[in-house]
Amino acid sequence: MSPRHHPTHHPADATLLRLAAGTLNAGLAFVAQAHMHGCAQCRTRIAAFEAVGGALLDSQPPATLAPTAFAAVLARLDETPAPAPAPRQAKLNLPPDTVLPPILATCDIGPSLWLGRGVRFNKLRLPGTAQAGAPQTNVILVRAAANRPIFRHTHTAQELTLILRGGYTDITGQYATGDTAESDATLLHQPRADAEGCICLLAFEGRLLLTGWLGWCQRRLGG
Amino acid sequence: MIQPTGACVKAPVSRYDAKRSAARVPLSRVPLYWAALLSPVDITAPLDAAAQVRLIGLVAEAQDRQAFALLFKHFAPRLKAFHLRAGLADGAAEELAQETMLLLWRKAAGFDPARAGAATWVFTITRNLRIDAARRRQSPLPGQLPAWPEADPSPSAEALILENERAIRMRGALDTLTAAQRHVIELSFFADTPHSSIATSLKLPLGTVKSRIRQALTRLREQLGGEA
Ligand SMILES: [Zn+2]
Numbered sequence: 004m005s006p007r008h009h010p011t012h013h014p015a016d017a018t019l020l021r022l023a024a025g026t027l028n029a030g031l032a033f034v035a036q037a038h039m040h041g042c043a044q045c046r047t048r049i050a051a052f053e054a055v056g057g058a059l060l061d062s063q064p065p066a067t068l069a070p071t072a073f074a075a076v077l078a079r080l081d082e083t084p085a086p087a088p089a090p091r092q093a094k095l096n097l098p099p100d101t102v103l104p105p106i107l108a109t110c111d112i113g114p115s116l117w118l119g120r121g122v123r124f125n126k127l128r129l130p131g132t133a134q135a136g137a138p139q140t141n142v143i144l145v146r147a148a149a150n151r152p153i154f155r156h157t158h159t160a161q162e163l164t165l166i167l168r169g170g171y172t173d174i175t176g177q178y179a180t181g182d183t184a185e186s187d188a189t190l191l192h193q194p195r196a197d198a199e200g201c202i203c204l205l206a207f208e209g210r211l212l213l214t215g216w217l218g219w220c221q222r223r224l225g226g
Numbered sequence: 227m228i229q230p231t232g233a234c235v236k237a238p239v240s241r242y243d244a245k246r247s248a249a250r251v252p253l254s255r256v257p258l259y260w261a262a263l264l265s266p267v268d269i270t271a272p273l274d275a276a277a278q279v280r281l282i283g284l285v286a287e288a289q290d291r292q293a294f295a296l297l298f299k300h301f302a303p304r305l306k307a308f309h310l311r312a313g314l315a316d317g318a319a320e321e322l323a324q325e326t327m328l329l330l331w332r333k334a335a336g337f338d339p340a341r342a343g344a345a346t347w348v349f350t351i352t353r354n355l356r357i358d359a360a361r362r363r364q365s366p367l368p369g370q371l372p373a374w375p376e377a378d379p380s381p382s383a384e385a386l387i388l389e390n391e392r393a394i395r396m397r398g399a400l401d402t403l404t405a406a407q408r409h410v411i412e413l414s415f416f417a418d419t420p421h422s423s424i425a426t427s428l429k430l431p432l433g434t435v436k437s438r439i440r441q442a443l444t445r446l447r448e449q450l451g452g453e454a
Contacts (some may be wrong), residue, residue: 016443017436024415025353050342051396055446056353057346058396059415061272065303066310069320073298076327077291084332131358 010042010181014163018185019045023052029140030206033129034163034183037104037204041181093125095144101168101202112144121148127204142206147171147196160208162186169199273300275393278344286334294331301345302327305352312356312416322359326352343393399449407442410435 014022014035021027022035039045069075092112097103111128118124127142144167147153153171163185170179171194178184178194186192194201273281273296284293302323309319329351337347400408413424425435 017439020414020439020443023353025357026414026417029357050346051446053350054343054346054393054396055400055411056349056415057343057393058400059412060301060304060308060349060352061345061393062397062400063304063307063311066307066319068303068306068323072302072320072324073295076298076302076324076331079328080291080294080331 010038010044010179010183012176012178012182012184013042013045013048014038014183015185016048018163019049020052023049023056028161028206028208029129029132030142031161031163031208033106033110033127033140033142034165034204034206037106038165038181038183040104040106041102087130090130095125095146097146097202098168103167104165107204110142115146118145119152121151122146122153141208142204145201145203145205147201149196149198149200151196151200153194153196153201160187162205162207164194164206165204166201167204168202170197171195171201171203172197273297275343275345279339282330282334282337282344282347283339285331286337294327297330298327301330301348305348308352308416309356314356318359322352322355325355329355343396345393395449396446399446402449403442403445407438407445410438411442414439 018027018031018035022032027035035045039049090109090111092110093114095112095115109130113126113128115123115125123146125144127144129140129142132140145153163183164178166178166180166182166184168180170177170182172178173184173192173194175184175186175192177197179197278297278300281293281297284290285297305323305326306319309322310316314322326348330348333351337344342350400411403411410424410428413427417424417427425432428435
């Protein structure tokens with residue numbers, strides 16, 4: 004995520020359009036947002052899609068408001084909103100040069116859980132949701148040691164990964180810091196961390212299906 | 227009480243101390259605010275993009291309630307229409323329109339006219355509110371998208387003008403889409419469904435919907451000079 008990195012893998016147009024429209028699954032939206040912090044190109048892309056939303060809004064024929072609408076809003080202009088509670092985050096002990104996207108500061112981070120040799124993960128609870136892994140908000144932070152296979156898995160729907168540090172390689176290519184990888188239910192893959200190791204955010208719709216002997220870990224993912 | 231009604235009025239400047247604002251506003255923004263002092267705003271017509279920017283500036287700099295009234299008159303009925311179109315009930319659409327206007331008031335200082343047009347900014351506020359409301363109802367909708375980091379503290383006058391032009395061109399660009407293309411783009415915004423569900427509701431193959439969206443986005447890109 005540092006300035007010298009220019010991501011080469013970005014979310015697809017369809018994903019960014021749903022993000023702009025507000026119809027993308029919360030977990031995927033969170034990871035796409037995190038990517039955009041370090042990607043000027045995607046910030047420009049989504050600005051254009053949001054401008055479509057702005058143009059649609061501005062061209063709506065006006066609806067009739069309640070007669071008291073304006074007075075009701077005026078009466079509330081001087082209210083002070085209550086501040087959001089501070090998130091609770093487990094200590095991650097990340098390498099000191101890891102640059103985390105600021106959006107990570109907004110969520111709770113659960114305790115580290117083991118997911119095979121050299122691989123750990125933490126569940127994230129997104130702001131405004133009752134619990135980690137609430138429907139449609141599955142996001143985990145995965146840390147894999149150098150050259151370790153991350154885990155062999157497939158998913159029941161869409162998945163979006165963002166590399167925060169290091170990188171990984173799978174059958175679809177090599178992904179470096181700042182890159183996103185998108186995949187759907189048709190892909191069974193086993194990413195392997197690169198020589199630097201890999202720290203990534205992973206959001207998935209539906210369930211993540213671990214295959215092989217790690218399948219038993221499944222219940223830890225709430226799947 | 228100030229009402230958002232009435233005939234053609236001067237841009238609201240009553241509590242707006244131009245000298246004080248000129249000292250606080252980056253120099254590059256000053257011409258637009260001066261323009262706000264000089265040009266009349268016809269509130270019987272929809273606010274154009276430049277007037278929206280000026281009025282939000284007045285709310286940000288001077289907590290100007292008359293400017294807010296004009297913004298309310300323009301945006302609140304359109305916000306309600308937008309949410310009605312997206313399938314919300316009358317009461318919920320009304321509430322979202324009012325909440326959006328309240329946040330417009332609170333967040334006006336964070337509006338960066340060099341980054342997005344005013345209508346686009348208002349759209350992102352209301353989109354996030356709709357997401358929040360849906361999450362409270364525990365329906366499968368996304369988490370709130372926080373504001374973009376790193377606002378440019380002093381956008382150039384050119385940047386402001388470019389962004390205004392872009393907002394206007396986007397309106398025009400939407401009008402150049404074919405009816406079928408516009409339909410899938412609108413469905414992307416007004417229906418909380420992935421493209422596969424849009425395909426089902428239109429009784430079209432998913433590939434057709436995807437290629438229509440792709441064509442529409444390509445067309446918008448061309449119209450916007452390759453920035454989309
Ligand atoms: Zn990108």
